C-alpha cells in the first residue's frame with residue numbers, strides 16, 4: 001500500500017494560498033488512493049483469470065496516470081519550502097548547470113520557456129546519468145514523454161489547479177512564485193544521491 005505523505009507544513013508558503021495548497025494536497029491524496037485501488041483490483045483480476053478482460057486492460061492503462069500523478073506531486077511538494085535555500089554555486093549541481101546550460105540564468109530561461117508553453121503537464125529538470133547531462137523536459141499530463149531511466153530533480157506542476165485559484169491565468173506569476181519557493185538544497189541532494 002502506498003501511503004500519502006503529509007505536506008501540510010507547507011501551509012503558509014509564500015505565493016501559495018492555504019486554500020490552493022489544501023486543494024492540491026487533496027488531489028494528491030486522490031492519486032495515492034487510486035494507485036492502491038488499481039493495483040489491488042489488477043491483482044484480483046489476475047487471480048480470477050480475468051487478465052484478458054476490458055476492465056483489466058483499461059485499469060492497466062490508467063495506472064501510469066495515477067502513479068505518476070502521485071509520485072510527481074511528491075517530488076513537487078518536497079522540493080518546496082517556506083525557508084528555501086538558494087542554489088549553492090559551489091555545489092556539484094550548480095557546476096553541472098553551468099557546464100550544460102552556460103549559466104544558471106540560461107537554465108532558468110529554458111525552464112521558464114517550457115513552463116509557459118500552452119497545455120497541461122509538468123516541466124522537469126532531468127539528469128541523464130548515462131550521458132551525465134541535464135535536460136529540461138516538457139511532460140504531457142502526468143505520464144507522457146518521460147525519458148526512460150533519467151532522474152527527476154526539479155518539477156513544476158502546470159495543471160491549472162496548481163495556479164488558477166491564486167493567479168487566474170497568469171501562469172508566469174505562478175512560475176515566479178514557484179521558483180522563489182524551490183529549496184535548492186533538496187534538489188542538490190537529489191542530484192548528488194547516486195549520481
Ligand SMILES: [Fe+2]
Nearest residue numbers: 157159161162
Ligand atoms: Fe497538481
